[in-house]
Amino acid sequence: MPSPKKTVVKCPTCQKEVVWGQESPFRPFCSKKCQMIDFGEWADEEKSIPGAPDMSDSDGWSEDC
Known part of the structure; x- marks a missing residue:
């Protein structure tokens, strides 16, 4: 029997x-x-996984009422 x-x-x-x-x-x-x-x-952020930008602060929208 051949080896895998x-x-x-x-x-x-x-x-x-x-x-x-x-x-x-x-x-x-x-x-x-x-x-x-x-x-x-990765730690120095020379590499990253592309994704949607973080929009939490850029549009002025807040979850606080």
Whole structure:
């Protein structure tokens, strides 16, 4: 019986190939270093998920009566 094919992804930080499995504890990253680089970029707001702008204060509308 042939062994199942392993899924391989590219590390989002350095593009190194990473096996998606128990042998890669930092997946999808290749290492703790690449994981922390990515985390730092999110923390510094260099990365973000696009969405609708926060309109809570910009239009002068308030929930207070």
